[in-house]
Amino acid sequence: MTFRLLVGLVTMMSVLGAWGESQWYKGATHLHSLWSDGNAAPEHIIQWYLDEGWDFVCPSDHNVLMEGERYVKIAEGGKLTEERVAALQKQFGEDWVTVREGTGGAKEMRLKTLAELRERFEEPGKFTLIQAEEMTTIGGNPHINALNLREPVAGLKNEGDKSALIQHYLDTLQAQSEKYQVPMIAHVNHINFADRITTEEMLGVKGLYFFEVYNGHPSVHSWGEADKGIPSHERHWDVILSMKLRRDPGYLLYGVATDDSHEYFKFGVGKSNAGRGWIMVRSEKLEANALVAAMQRGDFYGSTGVTLRDVRADGKSLGIAIAGEEGVKYTTQYIGTRKGFDTSTKPQLDAEGKPLPRSSLLYSEDIGAVLHETTDLESRYIFTGDELYVRARVVSDVLQDNPHETGDHEMAWVQPVLPK
Numbered sequence: 001m002t003f004r005l006l007v008g009l010v011t012m013m014s015v016l017g018a019w020g021e022s023q024w025y026k027g028a029t030h031l032h033s034l035w036s037d038g039n040a041a042p043e044h045i046i047q048w049y050l051d052e053g054w055d056f057v058c059p060s061d062h063n064v065l066m067e068g069e070r071y072v073k074i075a076e077g078g079k080l081t082e083e084r085v086a087a088l089q090k091q092f093g094e095d096w097v098t099v100r101e102g103t104g105g106a107k108e109m110r111l112k113t114l115a116e117l118r119e120r121f122e123e124p125g126k127f128t129l130i131q132a133e134e135m136t137t138i139g140g141n142p143h144i145n146a147l148n149l150r151e152p153v154a155g156l157k158n159e160g161d162k163s164a165l166i167q168h169y170l171d172t173l174q175a176q177s178e179k180y181q182v183p184m185i186a187h188v189n190h191i192n193f194a195d196r197i198t199t200e201e202m203l204g205v206k207g208l209y210f211f212e213v214y215n216g217h218p219s220v221h222s223w224g225e226a227d228k229g230i231p232s233h234e235r236h237w238d239v240i241l242s243m244k245l246r247r248d249p250g251y252l253l254y255g256v257a258t259d260d261s262h263e264y265f266k267f268g269v270g271k272s273n274a275g276r277g278w279i280m281v282r283s284e285k286l287e288a289n290a291l292v293a294a295m296q297r298g299d300f301y302g303s304t305g306v307t308l309r310d311v312r313a314d315g316k317s318l319g320i321a322i323a324g325e326e327g328v329k330y331t332t333q334y335i336g337t338r339k340g341f342d343t344s345t346k347p348q349l350d351a352e353g354k355p356l357p358r359s360s361l362l363y364s365e366d367i368g369a370v371l372h373e374t375t376d377l378e379s380r381y382i383f384t385g386d387e388l389y390v391r392a393r394v395v396s397d398v399l400q401d402n403p404h405e406t407g408d409h410e411m412a413w414v415q416p417v418l419p420k
């Protein structure tokens with residue numbers, strides 16, 4: 001099909017295609033509090049998300065659930081100071097805050113459990129909390145977020161094969177989901193963080209359905225590090241989809257956008273702040289199981305500022321309608337890989353011809369090709385039938401207020417779909 005004809009079809013379908021009104025819920029699935037290495041009490045953080053317009057929050061501390069009795073020391077220069085305790089008392093009431101004298105005379109504050117936070121913040125149809133944990137390998141990657149889990153999962157030591165480590169966490173959560181008959185999600189976090197995960201290690205995992213296409217932490221390299229042979233998250237995504245779909249025609253990998261926030265008192269570039277990346281989930285109810293089930297259907301998108309009115313996929317086409325803001329230009333790219341693509345690979349080498357440490361292989365440009373690009377607010381890509389998958393991304397010409405890297409634009413990532 002020629003490009004001209006394709007554009008004609010896209011335009012025609014934009015006129016014919018019926019856009020619907022959908023209920024989208026805004027959520028944060030990756031954030032830290034004083035239960036692990038975040039610097040604020042969970043109620044301070046949840047109140048922030050609630051005030052800023054989030055509908056659901058999944059506090060995900062490292063290798064711990066927010067249950068049982070846990071006290072944190074109050075100390076000047078520490079994460080919990082007298083001043084911050086006083087601020088909590090002012091915001092939530094004197095009775096809300098529990099302070100005791102700990103061993104050695106130091107004062108300590110008790111952390112609120114998820115049950116107490118639910119009691120305080122949840123309101124049917126307005127706001128909900130989902131139990132979560134960042135299953136964290138001790139001393140490096142992988143870190144995997146478990147959403148809607150019921151029992152804590154212990155972190156493993158950073159030893160041996162990374163595919164096996166990921167597999168362990170995914171299998172553990174899958175067994176829990178079957179035991180409790182509750183839908184749960186495991187999303188692989190920040191592939192490019194610390195000792196990182198290679199594309200090939202990701203390809204060695206079974207049952208991998210979610211990963212972070214965007215993580216707002218300033219040291220995770222969402223866009224990759226070309227000089228070190230580290231692909232962007234999106235490049236990992238396209239390679240994994242393409243290589244997996246050759247053998248498993250129904251396979252899909254969905255991308256989430258997250259904050260991975262740790263710092264809640266000072267905001268700015270270089271800080272690990274809340275509000276940079278989120279997901280919008282199309283669900284009939286604002287309730288944990290329904291939201292997780294919607295995500296498992298792929299009925300959500302990731303965002304760092306671009307809002308969509310609608311996403312439509314029917315096996316023959318993928319269409320999106322952007323909730324455009326006045327004076328803002330949006331570029332939508334439909335991205336995919338065609339059947340019979342070039343599957344050759346090359347190692348990424350340093351100046352002396354040695355493979356770069358912990359680098360991923362180089363794959364052909366056939367993978368993740370831009371199939372169509374438009375600046376229309378409403379657009380639709382009609383499948384030619386030879387695509388393995390098609391996904392979309394929208395880039396706004398507006399820069400993010402508080403980016404994880406200077407120069408980040410507001411974006412949205414629409415999940416991949418399969419032609420039928």
Ligand SMILES: [Zn+2]
Nearest residue numbers: 134143189190
């Ligand atoms: Zn992490």
Ligand SMILES: [Zn+2]
Nearest residue numbers: 030032134260
């Ligand atoms: Zn984290």
